[in-house]
Amino acid sequence: xxxxxxxxxxxxxxxxxxxxxxxxxxxxxxxxxxxxxxxxxxxxxxxxxxxxxxxxxxxxxxxxxxxxxxxxxxxxxxxxxxxxxxxxxxxxxxxxxxxxxxxxxxxxxxxxxxxxxxxxxxxxxxxxxxxxxxxxxxxxxxxxxxxxxxxxxxxxxxxxxxxxxxxxxxxxxxxxxxxxxxxxxxxxxxxxxxxxxxxxxxxxxxxxxxxxxxxxxxxxxxxxxxxxxxxxxxxxxxxxxxxxxxxxxxxxxxxxxxxxxxxxxxxxxxxxxxxxxxxxxxxxxxxxxxxxxxxxxxxxxxxxxxxxxxxxxxxxxxxxxxxxxxxxxxxx
Amino acid sequence: xxxxxxxxxxxxxxxxxxxxxxxxxxxxxxxxxxxxxxxxxxxxxxxxxxxxxxxxxxxxxxxxxxxxxxxxxxxxxxxxxxxxxxxxxxxxxxxxxxxxxxxxxxxxxxxxxxxxxxxxxxxxxxxxxxxxxxxxxxxxxxxxxxxxxxxxxxxxxxxxxxxxxxxxxxxxxxxxxxxxxxxxxxxxxxxxxxxxxxxxxxxxxxxxxxxxxxxxxxxxxxxxxxxxxxxxxxxxxxxxxxxxxxxxxxxxxxxxxxxxxxxxxxxxxxxxxxxxxxxxxxxxxxxxxxxxxxxxxxxxxxxxxxxxxxxxxxxxxxxxxxxxxxxxxxxx
DNA sequence: AAAAGCAATGTAACCGGTTACATTAAGGTT
DNA sequence: AACCTTAATGTAACCGGTTACATTGCTTTT
Numbered sequence: 001x002x003x004x005x006x007x008x009x010x011x012x013x014x015x016x017x018x019x020x021x022x023x024x025x026x027x028x029x030x031x032x033x034x035x036x037x038x039x040x041x042x043x044x045x046x047x048x049x050x051x052x053x054x055x056x057x058x059x060x061x062x063x064x065x066x067x068x069x070x071x072x073x074x075x076x077x078x079x080x081x082x083x084x085x086x087x088x089x090x091x092x093x094x095x096x097x098x099x100x101x102x103x104x105x106x107x108x109x110x111x112x113x114x115x116x117x118x119x120x121x122x123x124x125x126x127x128x129x130x131x132x133x134x135x136x137x138x139x140x141x142x143x144x145x146x147x148x149x150x151x152x153x154x155x156x157x158x159x160x161x162x163x164x165x166x167x168x169x170x171x172x173x174x175x176x177x178x179x180x181x182x183x184x185x186x187x188x189x190x191x192x193x194x195x196x197x198x199x200x201x202x203x204x205x206x207x208x209x210x211x212x213x214x215x216x217x218x219x220x221x222x223x224x225x226x227x228x229x230x231x232x233x234x235x236x237x238x239x240x241x242x243x244x245x246x247x248x249x250x251x252x253x254x255x256x257x258x259x260x261x262x263x264x265x266x267x268x269x270x271x272x273x274x275x276x277x278x279x280x281x282x283x284x285x286x287x288x289x290x291x292x293x294x295x296x297x298x299x300x301x302x303x304x305x306x307x308x309x310x311x312x313x314x315x316x317x318x319x320x321x322x323x324x325x326x327x328x329x330x331x332x
Numbered sequence: 333x334x335x336x337x338x339x340x341x342x343x344x345x346x347x348x349x350x351x352x353x354x355x356x357x358x359x360x361x362x363x364x365x366x367x368x369x370x371x372x373x374x375x376x377x378x379x380x381x382x383x384x385x386x387x388x389x390x391x392x393x394x395x396x397x398x399x400x401x402x403x404x405x406x407x408x409x410x411x412x413x414x415x416x417x418x419x420x421x422x423x424x425x426x427x428x429x430x431x432x433x434x435x436x437x438x439x440x441x442x443x444x445x446x447x448x449x450x451x452x453x454x455x456x457x458x459x460x461x462x463x464x465x466x467x468x469x470x471x472x473x474x475x476x477x478x479x480x481x482x483x484x485x486x487x488x489x490x491x492x493x494x495x496x497x498x499x500x501x502x503x504x505x506x507x508x509x510x511x512x513x514x515x516x517x518x519x520x521x522x523x524x525x526x527x528x529x530x531x532x533x534x535x536x537x538x539x540x541x542x543x544x545x546x547x548x549x550x551x552x553x554x555x556x557x558x559x560x561x562x563x564x565x566x567x568x569x570x571x572x573x574x575x576x577x578x579x580x581x582x583x584x585x586x587x588x589x590x591x592x593x594x595x596x597x598x599x600x601x602x603x604x605x606x607x608x609x610x611x612x613x614x615x616x617x618x619x620x621x622x623x624x625x626x627x628x629x630x631x632x633x634x635x636x637x638x639x640x641x642x643x644x645x646x647x648x649x650x651x652x653x654x655x656x657x658x659x660x661x662x663x664x
Numbered sequence: 665a666a667a668a669g670c671a672a673t674g675t676a677a678c679c680g681g682t683t684a685c686a687t688t689a690a691g692g693t694t
Numbered sequence: 695a696a697c698c699t700t701a702a703t704g705t706a707a708c709c710g711g712t713t714a715c716a717t718t719g720c721t722t723t724t
Contacts, residue, residue: 003680014704019682029702049445051680054386055709061393061425069407069414070608079401082428086435091447093393094426096414103418113381115423221612247608254612276402276579280553280586282614335710346674351712361672383710387679 002043011039022047061091061116062303065104067123067146069096071219071247072275073292074122077145080296081120088304090117099123099185105130111139118303124148124189140306144299146190154312156298160190163288163319164197164242167270170286170321171240172205175330176268180213180238182227182248194244194272213238217248224251232259232267239267239330246271246278246287253281253326264328274322283325291317334375343371354379393423393448394635397436399455399478401428403551403579404607405624406454409477412628413452420636422449431455431517437462443471450635456480456521472638476631478522486644488630492522495620495651496529496574499602502618502653503572504537507662508600512545512570514559514580526576526604545570549580556583564591564599571599571662578603578610578619585613585658596660606654615657623649 008015013032021028021036028036039045053059064081066074078094085092093116095107108127110116118140121127124147128139141153148155171179181198184191199209215230217223224243228251231238243249249271253263263269263283271278274289298315305312340347345364353360353368360368371377385391396413398406410426417424425448427439440459442448450472453459456479460471476488503511513530516523531541547562549555556575560583563570575581581603585595595601595615603610606621630647637644 005680015681016683016705017703020703023682027702032702046441046444048680049442049447050382050386050389050391051709052682053447054382054679054711055681055683057382057709059382069401069411070404072402072404072407075401075404075407078426079428082401082426086427091425091442092427093423094410094414095418096411109378110381110423112378115381115385221608225612250609250612254614254616257614276553277582277609280557280582282586282589284586337710347711348675348713349673352673355712359672364672380710383679384712386681386709387711387713389679 001048002045003048004045007036007039007043007045010043011035057114059115059117060089061093061110062300063093063095063107063110063116063119065095065097065107065119065121065123065127067097067099068219069094071245072277073245073273073290074145076275076292077122077296080293081300082296083293084297084300088300090300090304097123101125101127105132108139108141109133117307118142120144120299120303122146126152128152140303142299142303142306144295146188149189154302154306154314156295156302156315156317158290158317158319160193161197161200163272163321164194164244165200166197166319166321167242167272167286167288168198168201169204170323171242171268171270171327172201172207174240174268174327176238176240177205177207177330178210178213178236178238178240179207180215180231180241182215182217182224182231182241182243182252184216184244185218186216191244198242217244219245219247221247221251221254224248225255226251228252228255232256232261237267240270240327241267242270244272246273246275246285249285249287249326250277250281253285264326265331268327268330270327278322279324281326286324286327287322289320289322291319333380334377335380336377339368339371339375339377342375343367389446391447391449392421393425393442394632395425395427395439395442395448395451397427397429397439397451397453397455397459399429399431400551401426403577404609405577405605405622406477408607408624409454409628412625413632414628415625416629416632420632422632422636429455433457433459437464440471440473441465449639450474452476452631452635454478458484460484472635474631474635474638476627478520481521486634486638486646488627488634488647488649490622490649490651492525493529493532495604495653496526496576497532498529498653499574499604499618499620500530500533501536502655503574503600503602503659504533504539506572506600506659508570508572509537509539509662510542510545510568510570510572511539512547512563512573514547514549514556514563514573514575514584516548516576517550518548523576530574549576551577551579553579553583553586556580557587558583560584560587564588564593569599572602572659573599574602576604578605578607578617581617581619581658582609582613585617596658597663600659600662602659610654611656613658618656618659619654621652621654623651 008018021033097104104127122145143151144156147157215227271285271287274287278285340350429436436459454477473485475483479487479489547559603617603619606619610617
């Protein structure tokens with residue numbers, strides 16, 4: 001394989017000169033530069049980036065820990081990450097963790113073994129919390145989307161509590177008073193915040209919290225389907241359901257219709273995320289739009305700032321309530 | 333940072349012995365091994381894998397070129413790739429190409445610059461076709477899912493022609509004779525094969541091909557929505573529509589209902605891929621199930637075989653027609 | 665007992681770049 | 695003309711592992 005020494009030989013200069021001609025063209029004479037470039041061309045020389053990286057101790061790779069790539073919201077976040085990383089000359093090492101903490105820890109350790117420069121964690125878990133890592137060293141990481149309360153690093157998130165409150169207020173404004181909620185995984189701070197927002201709206205409207213209206217889920221259509229089954233089986237069934245993800249909302253609508261009920265006539269349904277399918281469901285889904293790609297882009301920008309030693313502040317992203325046909329006035 | 337020399341010093345042995353104690357424990361004496369392991373532990377030593385990779389000229393990274401990660405079918409394929417790669421000790425460098433050939437070429441060149449060992453291309457394009465690459469060298473690559481006719485590498489694909497024929501035969505068996513088709517991008521061999529299968533079924537049933545029933549699309553819900561608009565505006569509108577992807581089928585169903593028509597009563601709809609939402613649409617979608625994760629796993633296995641110098645054969649994956657409620661007998 | 669064989673370990677070259685430092689040559693100053 | 699400055703280039707150390715080859719010391723063979 002052609003290396004820098006072959007090129008140097010071909011051009012009749014030293015390897016240092018070749019390196020300089022390519023990296024800092026301004027400090028070699030035009031004539032030499034010309035010679036070197038010709039030799040590079042002739043030899044079909046491409047620098048062995050592994051050697052470059054090894055020398056500089058930078059890989060220009062970022063590890064991304066994603067709970068599940070099958071969720072279209074995360075797919076969009078990853079799109080944003082990938083785009084921004086590419087622009088800045090970084091590669092993206094993807095890890096679909098499925099919430100497996102051992103796997104997250106293992107991938108995060110790519111940073112300590114120098115196969116990656118930093119980590120973007122999209123789940124509320126500190127992959128460096130394992131004993132294997134030196135507690136002292138703050139390893140380069142950004143926690144985005146689903147954020148730890150005591151994250152050991154900068155974070156990018158949504159004001160989930162405010163967003164959930166806004167959806168719930170929308171349903172209350174439509175006259176609903178029995179509002180079910182299909183939640184995310186129990187231990188997630190994201191789920192807790194959204195439930196708090198839901199409760200904020202209820203208590204502001206003077207509606208008592210009914211625990212039976214709260215169903216756990218895991219963000220999949222199946223979970224939404226099953227939770228809806230529970231909710232419509234209640235003796236006093238809800239007239240509206242707020243789902244913590246569009247995927248669950250789609251599952252819930254499917255079950256509601258299967259029971260012979262209509263959306264929104266019998267039950268209004270609201271989701272969260274505004275995935276691509278949200279405007280193509282029947283009826284189109286009322287939901288909270290999150291700037292998914294921007295989440296990814298910002299996380300990359302912040303991580304690179306961290307890697308470059310700059311000070312980085314936490315970021316809160318904006319959201320929008322999109323009112324579509326799946327929510328309508330309550331008909332008693 | 334602690335390196336192998338520090339460990340050697342601490343253990344009172346040479347660096348070579350440390351290296352051997354870790355890599356081939358059987359060729360050092362038990363006593364020495366013990367000493368070395370203790371020193372490793374004490375120093376908190378982790379090998380710098382960048383150095384290892386540099387030395388061995390293997391990165392244990394695979395580049396994956398995916399047309400769009402936002403498509404849930406590809407998200408599943410990537411899951412499979414990631415899982416298999418992880419098991420075999422490889423990382424996955426993801427590139428969401430959006431069909432941009434320059435980007436694909438750029439990422440593929442990571443192989444020539446030794447930042448990755450091989451490429452899995454999920455689109456019908458040879459990223460090494462650029463002049464920048466030496467034509468002679470067959471670079472390690474697998475072409476999966478959407479496969480080139482003259483792929484310069486092993487391939488994993490579906491028998492798209494047979495699958496499309498089976499869907500179309502299913503519709504014909506239900507009595508449909510005017511069957512619309514919402515296709516993929518014009519130049520894709522995958523689209524061509526599926527159209528051929530569609531035509532095979534038609535001609536076997538003695539139905540003449542009507543060009544007006546063929547609409548191009550790009551696999552997104554929006555494309556399906558728009559194509560359906562065109563189809564239902566025809567003076568003699570189709571009684572069934574075969575979509576080349578579930579995402580388009582979902583868009584199409586949305587437009588059909590918007591027009592006040594019912595699925596399947598007025599128009600049957602069939603998709604392709606069996607994405608997670610396919611069973612939660614209203615009505616649930618008849619479709620072709622593809623083993624998406626298996627595609628990914630097989631591609632990884634094949635690529636690693638290639639990297640290890642083994643001979644690799646092309647692979648054809650199985651499919652299944654899933655008959656759901658979106659297709660029903662034709663009512664004239 | 666000398667020779668041969670072998671296990672365990674050490675020495676140092678090596679991978680392919682980058683870069684601190686040394687050297688050379690050319691131009692400018694007094 | 696001697697001295698200084700600066701630009702251009704060369705030399706070689708360096709990053710952190712791996713491994714071919716050399717060395718040492720012990721055991722076995724004849």
